[in-house]
Amino acid sequence: MSFYDVIRTYRWEEIAGEIGRRSRPDVERALAARSPGLDDLLSLLSPAAGPFLEELAQRAHRVTVQRFGRVMGMFAPLYLSNVCTNRCVYCGFNAANVVARVTLTPEEAEREGASIRRLGFRSVLLLSGEAPQVVTEEYFKGVLEKLRPHFSSIGIEMFPMTVERYRELIGQGVDSLTVFQETYDEARYGEFHPAGRKSDYRWRLETPERGGAAGFRRLGIGPLLGLNDWRVEGFFVGLHANYLLRNCWKSQVAISFPRLRSSAGGYAPPAPVGDRDLVQLICALRLVLPDAGFTLSTRESPVLRDHLIPLGITTMSAGSHTEPGGYASASGGVAQFAVADERSPGTVAEVLRQRGYEPVWKEWDAALAS
Numbered sequence: 001m002s003f004y005d006v007i008r009t010y011r012w013e014e015i016a017g018e019i020g021r022r023s024r025p026d027v028e029r030a031l032a033a034r035s036p037g038l039d040d041l042l043s044l045l046s047p048a049a050g051p052f053l054e055e056l057a058q059r060a061h062r063v064t065v066q067r068f069g070r071v072m073g074m075f076a077p078l079y080l081s082n083v084c085t086n087r088c089v090y091c092g093f094n095a096a097n098v099v100a101r102v103t104l105t106p107e108e109a110e111r112e113g114a115s116i117r118r119l120g121f122r123s124v125l126l127l128s129g130e131a132p133q134v135v136t137e138e139y140f141k142g143v144l145e146k147l148r149p150h151f152s153s154i155g156i157e158m159f160p161m162t163v164e165r166y167r168e169l170i171g172q173g174v175d176s177l178t179v180f181q182e183t184y185d186e187a188r189y190g191e192f193h194p195a196g197r198k199s200d201y202r203w204r205l206e207t208p209e210r211g212g213a214a215g216f217r218r219l220g221i222g223p224l225l226g227l228n229d230w231r232v233e234g235f236f237v238g239l240h241a242n243y244l245l246r247n248c249w250k251s252q253v254a255i256s257f258p259r260l261r262s263s264a265g266g267y268a269p270p271a272p273v274g275d276r277d278l279v280q281l282i283c284a285l286r287l288v289l290p291d292a293g294f295t296l297s298t299r300e301s302p303v304l305r306d307h308l309i310p311l312g313i314t315t316m317s318a319g320s321h322t323e324p325g326g327y328a329s330a331s332g333g334v335a336q337f338a339v340a341d342e343r344s345p346g347t348v349a350e351v352l353r354q355r356g357y358e359p360v361w362k363e364w365d366a367a368l369a370s
């Protein structure tokens with residue numbers, strides 16, 4: 001049974017209604033539970049849980065320290081190409097946007113990698129738009145050959161692929177896969193993804209489980225916050241993580257919390273998520289998914305990122321450039337979205353240390369894996 005079969009047994013409106021009906025006693029029960037489950041998640045995400053934010057935060061902190069200690073995995077994104085055949089309405093790389101299109105050569109990617117390595121990183125996340133004619137198998141193989149010597153861990157956040165293709169990539173040194181569903185609401189998914197391969201909701205939804213079948217060490221998922229009701233998205237990403245933990249148990253599961261930022265297309269988020277909302281979402285999910293990794297990007301401001309450090313986050317990016325070529329050259333291409341935390345990786349690491357956390361630049365070494 002794929003996750004698509006599972007999610008079809010739920011109705012978005014019913015989950016929204018259930019969350020809206022949760023009361024103060026429901027929240028108190030969820031907070032008192034030894035191992036809160038998915039039903040408790042509905043209560044913890046509800047408006048009724050708003051007044052309990054401080055308590056939620058304290059429990060999320062305790063659970064995170066208990067499971068992960070005071071460490072923070074550090075990584076940097078490396079954008080290979082902003083060529084894309086999709087038309088995601090919220091994205092600066094949308095095929096309909098008239099922007100300069102750049103695809104790094106393997107040599108340019110290596111220069112980017114070397115710059116990222118000089119910043120201290122040993123984990124890199126490779127991103128590209130969906131353009132299989134440009135980001136071909138041969139091209140990507142060449143990129144990986146150039147980057148492998150620089151990094152102990154290489155992740156990808158690219159277009160969905162088959163299990164066979166993922167197996168090849170693992171053989172070439174990629175160890176983690178991230179794919180955001182953007183919204184779990186199938187009825188509205190097409191509104192945000194009107195054309196291109198990405199308009200296929202099911203193909204995208206089942207990508208993480210294909211990654212698990214292929215054998216990726218880590219699977220990253222997440223909704224794009226700001227597209228739709230964050231409380232309902234929160235429930236479904238919890239359901240999805242729960243499914244992956246049970247069915248792809250050899251892989252670690254990580255959730256990201258990207259909030260929509262302004263992009264080249266000037267798209268305004270239809271369902272904005274406030275700072276308190278984001279804190280509630282992260283803390284609620286931490287209580288229900290104590291072993292999942294939580295990732296935070298530089299989309300968020302320095303103040304909020306520092307505040308979120310103890311509340312459940314286990315991995316963060318720093319000093320990010322979201323334009324291809326942005327690390328090695330000051331004149332990189334157009335950025336996918338605006339970065340809010342522009343501090344250097346060294347500064348972020350220092351903040352972590354001041355707060356009693358150890359920044360971990362190398363948490364995995366593919367060369368040592370059997």
Ligand code: SF4
Binds near residue numbers: 085087091129198
């Ligand atoms: S979100 Fe990804 S797939 Fe969609 S337009 Fe942007 S780069 Fe392309």
